[in-house]
Amino acid sequence: MALIIFSMVMLSTITALIFSVWWDSSASFAIHIALIAAVFAVLLSVILIISLYPGFRGRYRLDSENTTRSDQNWANDVSMRLSTPSAVIDGFNIIFANKAFLRELGMTGMRDLVTQMPLTNIVHPSSHAALTNFISQHDSHAESRQTLTVRLLYVDGTTVPAHISLSPLDVHGQSNLSLLQFTSTSQVQHETELEPEKFNFPLLLNNINQIIFLINVEQEIIYLNMAWESLTDYRTSETINKTLTNFIHPEDFLLVESRINALIQGKRQHVQTEARLIAKNGSSRWVEMRASRTSAHKGERSSIVGTLTDISHIKQIEAAQKQNRHSPLDMIITNVSCLVYRCKNDRNWTFEYVSDSCLEVTEYQSYELINSNTVTYMQLVYPEDRERIWEHVQEQIAKQRRFQMIYRILTRSNKTAG
Numbered sequence: 001m002a003l004i005i006f007s008m009v010m011l012s013t014i015t016a017l018i019f020s021v022w023w024d025s026s027a028s029f030a031i032h033i034a035l036i037a038a039v040f041a042v043l044l045s046v047i048l049i050i051s052l053y054p055g056f057r058g059r060y061r062l063d064s065e066n067t068t069r070s071d072q073n074w075a076n077d078v079s080m081r082l083s084t085p086s087a088v089i090d091g092f093n094i095i096f097a098n099k100a101f102l103r104e105l106g107m108t109g110m111r112d113l114v115t116q117m118p119l120t121n122i123v124h125p126s127s128h129a130a131l132t133n134f135i136s137q138h139d140s141h142a143e144s145r146q147t148l149t150v151r152l153l154y155v156d157g158t159t160v161p162a163h164i165s166l167s168p169l170d171v172h173g174q175s176n177l178s179l180l181q182f183t184s185t186s187q188v189q190h191e192t193e194l195e196p197e198k199f200n201f202p203l204l205l206n207n208i209n210q211i212i213f214l215i216n217v218e219q220e221i222i223y224l225n226m227a228w229e230s231l232t233d234y235r236t237s238e239t240i241n242k243t244l245t246n247f248i249h250p251e252d253f254l255l256v257e258s259r260i261n262a263l264i265q266g267k268r269q270h271v272q273t274e275a276r277l278i279a280k281n282g283s284s285r286w287v288e289m290r291a292s293r294t295s296a297h298k299g300e301r302s303s304i305v306g307t308l309t310d311i312s313h314i315k316q317i318e319a320a321q322k323q324n325r326h327s328p329l330d331m332i333i334t335n336v337s338c339l340v341y342r343c344k345n346d347r348n349w350t351f352e353y354v355s356d357s358c359l360e361v362t363e364y365q366s367y368e369l370i371n372s373n374t375v376t377y378m379q380l381v382y383p384e385d386r387e388r389i390w391e392h393v394q395e396q397i398a399k400q401r402r403f404q405m406i407y408r409i410l411t412r413s414n415k416t417a418g
Contacts, residue, residue, distance in 0.1 A: 086098050097111060119180070149163055161295075161300070212224070215305075222303075233280035260304065266293065274289070287310055290307050317371075388407070
């Protein structure tokens with residue numbers, strides 16, 4: 001537009017000079033009229049251009065603003081349709097954040113506060129320099145899609161490492177909009193480590209009798225091995241993305257929830273507790289939960305990996321022992337510093353009852369011996385003495401006589417006791 005005005009001014013000046021040179025008082029009246037009309041036309045054109053220029057300029061600006069607004073609406077729609085945490089940014093300012101973005105940062109329902117917020121408000125100060133450099137490089141290579149690892153700040157002050165990426169959203173070449181997406185590094189790490197083509201971990205994990213689980217920062221179960229189906233009758237497909245506390249007995253709910261929250265928030269690194277797990281048929285099974293954080297950084301939210309071990313058999317034995325302790329005989333036995341037991345007369349002499357002093361004598365807990373197929377009375381006997389005492393006991397039983405023997409046993413640590 002400035003070029004047009006300059007051209008018209010120059011044209012008017014040249015016309016005036018030519019008019020003054022060509023003017024001839026002796027010329028005919030028609031020539032005089034033609035020259036005056038030409039000068040008048042040039043001046044009129046200049047006046048019209050000057051008067052109409054603001055209107056054209058305003059319309060140009062309006063078209064530009066409409067184009068920018070159209071770009072922004074289109075970008076917001078793209079971010080809204082994504083299921084992963086994403087936001088539209090203009091330079092360093094957040095223009096729009098989708099629900100997954102707000103939920104991940106603990107800012108659900110706070111979109112108005114996030115809009116126009118500087119991106120540095122949700123990034124830990126230690127990552128500000130890297131973020132500035134990253135965005136600057138992105139602006140100079142608008143066609144490339146790059147990633148950066150930063151520490152994001154949650155609304156409760158905790159931090160979590162995450163991969164962020166920027167993708168250009170400029171359609172008309174007149175805006176600086178980009179799509180920002182991020183993914184927790186712990187989630188990426190576990191997805192990579194559990195890649196079956198590389199490690200075949202599922203085959204290994206599914207042959208372990210203990211339940212192995214992985215929980216994200218939202219307390220949702222994101223991995224279970226096949227032991228879960230064996231113990232609870234729930235399929236893993238109908239359990240994934242649900243919280244573990246959904247399957248915990250109501251009386252143990254608060255205990256388990258507090259332990260999980262302490263791990264996620266970084267208040268504890270490891271937990272060990274016992275709770276009842278509700279199976280699909282409504283029955284309960286006692287399990288021992290051992291869990292730890294996947295991140296070693298204190299004060300940042302982290303996913304959890306852990307195991308659930310079925311201890312229902314142990315709990316049944318403990319309950320039976322507690323019931324037996326109410327008898328006068330058991331009260332006497334507990335005060336005697338020797339091992340009192342009852343066993344079946346099978347080839348292994350399977351324990352049916354063992355007093356609490358068994359730990360001192362054999363280094364085994366009582367629940368490890370009662371009705372056990374792996375640790376029996378015969379297996380505690382020293383190998384060289386087994387056949388001798390078996391034959392003597394069977395002979396005395398056949399004669400219905402009492403018997404007394406001296407022999408050696410092996411403790412858990414393979415020490416010999418007599």
